[in-house]
Amino acid sequence: MVTARRAARPGILWGLVFGGTVAATMTQYSSLFPDAASRARLALSVQGNAGFEALFGKIHAIDTVAGYTAYKTLFTLMVLGAIWGLLLATRVTRGEEDAGRWELLRSGRTTAAGAAAQAAAGLGAGVVCLWLPTATFAMWAGGADKVGVGAGPALYFATAAVAGAAMFMGIGLAAGQLAPTRHDANVIGAGVMAASYLVRMVADSDASLGWLRWASPFGWIEELRPLTGSHPAAFVPVVVLVAASVAVALAVAARRDLGASALAGRDTPPARTFLLSGQAGLTIRLTRATVVVWLLALAGTGLVFGLVTQAAGNAAKGSATLERVIARLGASGAGAVVYLGFVFLMAAGMVAIAVAGQVAALRNEEATGHLDNLLVRRVARWRWLAARLAVGVGLVVLASAAAGLAAWVGAASQHAAVGFGDLLVAGLNVAPPAVFVLGIGCLVFGIRPRAAVAVTYGLVVWSFLVEIVASVVDSGQWLRDTSPLLHIAPAPAADPNWTAAGWLVGLGALAALAGIAAFSRRDLQGA
Amino acid sequence: MGDPAIRVEGLSKTYGDTRALDSLDLEVAPGEVIGYLGPNGAGKTTTIRLLLGLIRATAGRAEIFGIDCQERPVDAHARVAYVPGEVNLWPSLTGTETLHVLGRVHGTVDVAYRDVLLQRFEFDPGKKVRAYSKGNRQKLILIAGLMTRADLLLLDEPTSGLDPLMERAFRDCVAEARQRGQTVFLSSHILSEVEALCDRIAILRSGRLVEVGTLAEMRHLSALHVEADLDAAVPDLSAVAGVTAVEVEGTRLRCQVTGPMEPLLSALAPAGVRHLVSREPSLEELFLVHYGGTGAP
Numbered sequence: 001m002v003t004a005r006r007a008a009r010p011g012i013l014w015g016l017v018f019g020g021t022v023a024a025t026m027t028q029y030s031s032l033f034p035d036a037a038s039r040a041r042l043a044l045s046v047q048g049n050a051g052f053e054a055l056f057g058k059i060h061a062i063d064t065v066a067g068y069t070a071y072k073t074l075f076t077l078m079v080l081g082a083i084w085g086l087l088l089a090t091r092v093t094r095g096e097e098d099a100g101r102w103e104l105l106r107s108g109r110t111t112a113a114g115a116a117a118q119a120a121a122g123l124g125a126g127v128v129c130l131w132l133p134t135a136t137f138a139m140w141a142g143g144a145d146k147v148g149v150g151a152g153p154a155l156y157f158a159t160a161a162v163a164g165a166a167m168f169m170g171i172g173l174a175a176g177q178l179a180p181t182r183h184d185a186n187v188i189g190a191g192v193m194a195a196s197y198l199v200r201m202v203a204d205s206d207a208s209l210g211w212l213r214w215a216s217p218f219g220w221i222e223e224l225r226p227l228t229g230s231h232p233a234a235f236v237p238v239v240v241l242v243a244a245s246v247a248v249a250l251a252v253a254a255r256r257d258l259g260a261s262a263l264a265g266r267d268t269p270p271a272r273t274f275l276l277s278g279q280a281g282l283t284i285r286l287t288r289a290t291v292v293v294w295l296l297a298l299a300g301t302g303l304v305f306g307l308v309t310q311a312a313g314n315a316a317k318g319s320a321t322l323e324r325v326i327a328r329l330g331a332s333g334a335g336a337v338v339y340l341g342f343v344f345l346m347a348a349g350m351v352a353i354a355v356a357g358q359v360a361a362l363r364n365e366e367a368t369g370h371l372d373n374l375l376v377r378r379v380a381r382w383r384w385l386a387a388r389l390a391v392g393v394g395l396v397v398l399a400s401a402a403a404g405l406a407a408w409v410g411a412a413s414q415h416a417a418v419g420f421g422d423l424l425v426a427g428l429n430v431a432p433p434a435v436f437v438l439g440i441g442c443l444v445f446g447i448r449p450r451a452a453v454a455v456t457y458g459l460v461v462w463s464f465l466v467e468i469v470a471s472v473v474d475s476g477q478w479l480r481d482t483s484p485l486l487h488i489a490p491a492p493a494a495d496p497n498w499t500a501a502g503w504l505v506g507l508g509a510l511a512a513l514a515g516i517a518a519f520s521r522r523d524l525q526g527a
Numbered sequence: 528m529g530d531p532a533i534r535v536e537g538l539s540k541t542y543g544d545t546r547a548l549d550s551l552d553l554e555v556a557p558g559e560v561i562g563y564l565g566p567n568g569a570g571k572t573t574t575i576r577l578l579l580g581l582i583r584a585t586a587g588r589a590e591i592f593g594i595d596c597q598e599r600p601v602d603a604h605a606r607v608a609y610v611p612g613e614v615n616l617w618p619s620l621t622g623t624e625t626l627h628v629l630g631r632v633h634g635t636v637d638v639a640y641r642d643v644l645l646q647r648f649e650f651d652p653g654k655k656v657r658a659y660s661k662g663n664r665q666k667l668i669l670i671a672g673l674m675t676r677a678d679l680l681l682l683d684e685p686t687s688g689l690d691p692l693m694e695r696a697f698r699d700c701v702a703e704a705r706q707r708g709q710t711v712f713l714s715s716h717i718l719s720e721v722e723a724l725c726d727r728i729a730i731l732r733s734g735r736l737v738e739v740g741t742l743a744e745m746r747h748l749s750a751l752h753v754e755a756d757l758d759a760a761v762p763d764l765s766a767v768a769g770v771t772a773v774e775v776e777g778t779r780l781r782c783q784v785t786g787p788m789e790p791l792l793s794a795l796a797p798a799g800v801r802h803l804v805s806r807e808p809s810l811e812e813l814f815l816v817h818y819g820g821t822g823a824p
Contacts, residue, residue: 268653271623277631286617369615376579376609377632380601523582 003122011129019137081165089172170245306410341493359441439508446518530593537587562721565731612684622652758799
């Protein structure tokens with residue numbers, strides 16, 4: 001049972017994360033909202049808020065620990081579980097097949113359907129491994145005096161929380177048999193996931209559309225109503241979906257050849273050469289899909305920030321923690337603007353991750369040998385690297401602006417009092433740290449290409465971690481100063497710090513120039 | 528065109544303690560077809576990557592048509608087409624798209640010749656690179672190189688993965704290139720290919736050039752293989768000048784002779800020579816001699 005072993009370990013690890021999240025949320029509630037008044041204030045600010053409900057589903061009984069836990073964790077856990085389940089299912093089936101390892105397995109005495117059934121059973125074991133820690137933690141934390149969630153509801157909740165993983169494992173299993181490659185199987189699964197999410201979002205936007213929840217796997221989980229009035233009938237479509245997916249997977253596996261697929265792969269598309277008139281155009285062609293995905297992700301994040309601005313701003317008024325963090329970052333005030341100033345730091349982190357991905361992509365061009373094809377022709381090294389960096393800078397600027405603009409759209413729809421210009425500037429304000437990251441990535445690529453990916457991602461991760469580390473070791477400001485993310489002002493809660501932004505961009509540009517110079521004079525290095 | 532197609536002086540490349548290429552001197556005239564031989568790891572690919580400026584020389588210099596390969600690689604590349612033995616193309620591009628973009632970044636393409644090549648190699652350019660077999664990817668990169676009609680073709684084991692029919696098509700292409708006056712630098716370990724195509728041969732061993740010359744010159748310098756049937760037992764040949772690798776089976780003799788045949792013939796005459804054949808060594812035998820192999824019997 002190779003699959004079971006490969007599913008069990010991550011299953012238990014994710015189960016610990018799930019359980020830990022649930023237990024922490026339950027325990028937190030009584031300290032965050034100690035009395036009836038604070039709970040009533042929370043209910044007032046959150047319940048019935050269209051932005052929150054679009055994101056997290058209908059909110060019930062938020063003034064109880066059970067309702068708060070369901071609202072805070074169920075949505076996140078179901079989506080995380082679904083993503084994990086999908087990726088794992090396609091990896092242990094189509095991924096193994098792409099890598100040629102199923103041929104070994106199949107050349108033994110296993111039939112095609114048998115191998116798929118083994119994979120399904122292994123994935124089932126993975127779901128159980130996910131459920132066990134989740135259920136254990138939920139029962140343990142729920143049993144505390146101040147929390148008072150019974151064992152029955154806790155187990156029911158844990159089951160609902162892993163239902164997303166189970167369903168999308170099934171979908172991944174079926175997609176893995178239908179699609180020609182693992183990548184395509186993931187795209188199919190992600191499409192189903194996005195559609196499920198959107199349908200549920202629409203269903204929760206208006207009471208008259210509530211029936212639409214029954215058309216979405218995520219809607220079913222919401223209909224289960226764990227901790228806030230159980231509705232076990234909603235398990236029926238969940239079980240039917242899992243069973244049907246497995247049945248489809250087994251049937252297709254039995255009928256097709258190894259390596260072939262039921263859905264024809266698009267291996268013979270018509271040639272599209274309009275971008276391919278030079279290396280810069282080729283770079284755009286090779287990176288555009290990633291760039292578009294990041295732009296959509298940042299715009300989506302910005303939109304969500306905007307939608308919840310008004311409500312979150314009201315809730316944040318009572319939060320001493322949030323105000324303390326914002327104050328240290330150099331802003332003051334309260335309400336929606338403070339909330340946005342805080343969350344745009346997260347957007348800054350996302351843009352930095354996106355641009356680190358561009359550094360990884362350009363290093364990958366060299367490591368795979370693809371770059372040789374250009375550099376043995378009439379392409380100067382500096383031109384190629386400059387085009388790659390231009391794509392990176394373009395991604396940073398567009399993604400930052402998209403986050404700001406989408407946040408404005410969201411906020412305006414909720415009648416929050418934040419201006420268009422302020423949010424556009426707040427968006428662009430997150431660009432300088434990412435430009436700095438890109439420059440450092442380019443420098444390391446020029447000097448130590450094999451270390452470039454690790455150093456660049458490491459820099460981004462460090463930028464996040466340093467806030468936590470610094471608060472633990474209490475080293476003062478110098479440690480925080482090593483994080484490019486913490487040099488920007490929390491716009492729109494404060495005016496952008498143009499001096500710091502200028503330094504970040506200037507140092508990034510210098511590092512990039514040094515990187516280009518070093519790259520022009522070194523050996524190309526494979527993986 | 529007074530400059531040689533390739534001029535290499537004292538070219539060296541060191542990785543840590545490993546000398547991948549040790550002070551190589553080589554000159555290739557325009558229009559020449561030269562075979563570059565050596566076992567795996569001898570430094571063939573290192574030489575070509577230095578010529579292309581993909582790696583930096585530790586010492587020495589390399590020129591293509593008088594242009595310094597390390598200082599002005601882009602100018603040098605205008606005169607060069609390179610075909611690698613290991614093909615790494617963008618998997619998401621189709622064959623047509625690949626040929627289009629590689630042609631554009633090279634500059635000039637003989638479109639009519641490209642179409643001839645597509646037919647000759649029976650290559651369907653409509654698929655994505657990821658859907659091609661290894662042999663088809665090799666055809667694609669070969670067509671991308673040949674279609675430029677560049678003055679110098681740098682070919683690094685260009686036929687790996689091709690079937691015998693396609694190998695033959697490749698030989699036709701090299702013959703055409705020679706007729707058009709293109710220079711061909713063919714790195715290979717397929718000896719029959721080199722024997723059939725090349726005017727001159729350079730043999731590399733552990734990063735050092737051990738032999739350069741025409742096949743005829745090399746044969747001349749090497750031992751002849753001799754087989755003889757005698758009437759009586761084979762006499763003792765240990766003192767005979769130029770005779771080595773003696774094998775005796777009753778009245779049958781096999782040996783190798785370097786230099787004149789006269790001493791051997793004189794030594795054998797008393798035993799009565801019934802039958803004697805001598806032949807020049809094949810390239811394979813020459814090659815094996817240089818690598819400490821036992822040589823053919």
